Amino acid sequence: MALTVYNTLSRAKELFQPIEGNGVRMYVCGPTVYGHSHLGHAKSYVSFDVVARYLRFSRYAVLYVQNITDVGHLTDDADEGEDKIVKQSRADRVHPMQLAELYTQSYFEDMDALNNLRPDISPRATGHITEQIAIIEELIRKDLAYEVNGSVYFDVTKFPGYGKLSGRTVDELVAGARVEVNPDKRDPADFALWKRAEPGHIMRWPSPWGNGFPGWHIECSAMSMKYLGESFDIHGGGLENQFPHHDSEIAQSEGATGKLFAKYWLHNNMVTVDGRKMGKSLGNFVTLKDAFQRWRPEVIRFFILQSHYRSTLDFSAAAVDGAARGHEKLVNTIRNLRDRRRTAGAGEDPGIEIARYRASFIDAMDDDFNTPQAIAVLFDLARETNQRLDSGRDLSVTSLTALDTLFTELAGTVLGFTLEADGHHPEAESDPEGHLVDLLLGVRAEVRAQKLWALSDMIRDGLGRLGFVLEDKKEGTRWKRKS
RNA sequence: GGCGACGUACCCAAGUGGUAAGGGAGAGGUCUGCAAAACCUUUAUGCGCCGGUUCGAAUCCGGCCGUCGCCUCCA
Incomplete structure (x- = not known):
C-alpha cells in the first residue's frame, strides 16, 4: 500500500x-x-x-x-x-x-x-x-x-x-x-x-x-x-x-x-471542551504549561495521537488520565523488555512476527496518518511481548533486541515517544536520590529475606508517599517515579 | 441565512458494504507474603431515530432529531 x-x-x-x-x-x-x-x-x-x-x-x-x-x-x-x-x-x-x-x-x-x-x-x-x-x-x-x-x-x-x-x-x-x-x-x-x-x-x-x-x-x-x-x-x-x-x-x-x-x-481538527471548541474567544483553553503541571508532556502527546488528526478531540481530565494509564502500559512493556534483555543470553526466539506488526503499523499510517490505528498495533505488539516475557521461556538477547528496535522505530522515530520510565536508569545512575532509594531497597531485601513483612511494607509505603513506586519481581525489586 | 462536519459501550476512540479494533474504567481469575506490574476471561445481537437500496449497512441513499465548526480573530 x-x-x-x-x-x-x-x-x-x-x-x-x-x-x-x-x-x-x-x-x-x-x-x-x-x-x-x-x-x-x-x-x-x-x-x-x-x-x-x-x-x-x-x-x-x-x-x-x-x-x-x-x-x-x-x-x-x-x-x-x-x-x-x-x-x-x-x-x-x-x-x-x-x-x-x-x-x-x-x-x-x-x-x-x-x-x-x-x-x-x-x-x-x-x-x-x-x-x-x-x-x-x-x-x-x-x-x-x-x-x-x-x-x-x-x-x-x-x-x-x-x-x-x-x-x-x-x-x-x-x-x-x-x-x-x-x-x-x-x-x-x-x-x-x-x-x-x-x-x-x-x-x-x-x-x-x-x-x-x-x-x-x-x-x-x-x-x-x-x-x-x-x-x-x-x-x-x-x-x-x-x-x-x-x-x-x-x-x-x-x-x-x-x-x-x-x-x-x-x-x-479542533480540541474541544464539553463539545465546544477550545479557543481564545471562549476563554476555555488550557495552556500547555498548566497541563504539564499535571501530566507529563509525552502523555499529552499520546492523548493527542490517540485520536485522528482530522477528528475533534474532546478534552477532559478523565480522558487524559485514561490516556496516561494506556501510555504507562507501553512504558512498562519497554521496561519489562529491557530489564529482561540485560540478563538474556542465547535463548530461543519468541516467535513474534515482527515484520507483520511493522506492516500493520505502516498500513495504518499510510491511510492518511491513522495514528489511533497505529497505536492499536503497538498495544497488540505490547500484549504479545508481555505474554512471551511472562511465559517462563528463555528468550534470546537477539530476539529481545529486535523487539526493542521495532518499538523504538515505530513508537519512537515515527510517533515521537521515548517511552522511558521516569526514574531508574541503572545504566546511567548519577542522581543521589536514586542511590538513596537503592540503598533502602538493599535494606528492604534483607528484611524480606527474614520475612519481616510489616517492616518491608513500611518501607514500600513510605517510599510510595515520597513518589516512588516499588515492584517486587522474582529477580529483585524494581522502582520508578510516579508518573 | 449560507457552507461544512459529527453522533460507535460507563469514558476516550478506530472502523466507508461482509458480519463491531485499541486504550481506560468495572467484574472475575493467574502470579505474589500482600501489593504493583504483567497475563487470562468478561463487559455494544448493536453503531442518534425512521425508512430505502442490497444476499448482506455503523458504513450507500432519503427524511428527521441532536451537537459542533466556519462565514470577524483563533491551531
Whole structure:
C-alpha cells in the first residue's frame, strides 16, 4: 500500500505523490505569538510533526517550514482592526517585539517538551516585510489589488477561484458578512494586504504606499514561497484557518505567480471542551504549561495521537488520565523488555512476527496518518511481548533486541515517544536520590529475606508517599517515579 | 441565512458494504507474603431515530432529531 492523504482541495483521500522526485516541501501555519500555547496548538503541531516524521520514515527528503507570526494578525479586517500583538503588548506595557520574543521562546519550550522536532526553518513575519511588499506590488501590477488611502486590498472579484478551498463563493460571503463593511473596499469580501499605520502605531515599515504594516494572510505566502518555491507539496494548518486565511493565501500566491500554490492541503481538527471548541474567544483553553503541571508532556502527546488528526478531540481530565494509564502500559512493556534483555543470553526466539506488526503499523499510517490505528498495533505488539516475557521461556538477547528496535522505530522515530520510565536508569545512575532509594531497597531485601513483612511494607509505603513506586519481581525489586 | 462536519459501550476512540479494533474504567481469575506490574476471561445481537437500496449497512441513499465548526480573530 502507498501513502494516501486527505486533501481539502478535493475533499477526498488522494495518493500522495510529491511534485518533484523524492523531495517533500511542506509548510505549516505557525502560531501568532501573543500568548502561551494551549492544547489546541499542541494538537496541530504534534499532528504535523508526525506527518513530517512519517514522511521521513517513508524515505522522503522533507523540508519543513513553519512560520512565527509576530506582526500583522489583525483582530478584524475593518479599519478598526488592530494588530493582536500590538494590543497585547500595550496591555502588558512592553514593546511588541519583546512580547513576540517572550512567547516565541515559550512556544518552542512547549513544542520541545512535546518532543516535536524543530521545523527546518522557522521564519518570522517581521523578517520578511520586503518579500511581502514584493508580492503586493506584483498583485497591484496585475490589477488584482488596489491601493486606497495608504492601504492595499486584494480584489476578490478579479480572482475567479476565490473560496475554492473552503467551498465558498464571493456572493455567499457578502450575504453572510458579519463585519461592518469597510468603505475603502470595493467589495466587502476584499481583504487587506497592507494597512496604513496610524500615528502612534509602533509596528510600522516604509512601503510604496507609505508607512504601514502587512495584513495577516500575506506573510504565509511570502515565507512559504521564499523557502519552498512558488509551488510546493503540502500546506498544513488548523481547520478554522481554511477560510479566510488559506483561501486568501491561495488567491494572493496564485494570483501573483500564475502557478499552483500548494498541491495538498491538510487541515487538523479542533480540541474541544464539553463539545465546544477550545479557543481564545471562549476563554476555555488550557495552556500547555498548566497541563504539564499535571501530566507529563509525552502523555499529552499520546492523548493527542490517540485520536485522528482530522477528528475533534474532546478534552477532559478523565480522558487524559485514561490516556496516561494506556501510555504507562507501553512504558512498562519497554521496561519489562529491557530489564529482561540485560540478563538474556542465547535463548530461543519468541516467535513474534515482527515484520507483520511493522506492516500493520505502516498500513495504518499510510491511510492518511491513522495514528489511533497505529497505536492499536503497538498495544497488540505490547500484549504479545508481555505474554512471551511472562511465559517462563528463555528468550534470546537477539530476539529481545529486535523487539526493542521495532518499538523504538515505530513508537519512537515515527510517533515521537521515548517511552522511558521516569526514574531508574541503572545504566546511567548519577542522581543521589536514586542511590538513596537503592540503598533502602538493599535494606528492604534483607528484611524480606527474614520475612519481616510489616517492616518491608513500611518501607514500600513510605517510599510510595515520597513518589516512588516499588515492584517486587522474582529477580529483585524494581522502582520508578510516579508518573 | 449560507457552507461544512459529527453522533460507535460507563469514558476516550478506530472502523466507508461482509458480519463491531485499541486504550481506560468495572467484574472475575493467574502470579505474589500482600501489593504493583504483567497475563487470562468478561463487559455494544448493536453503531442518534425512521425508512430505502442490497444476499448482506455503523458504513450507500432519503427524511428527521441532536451537537459542533466556519462565514470577524483563533491551531
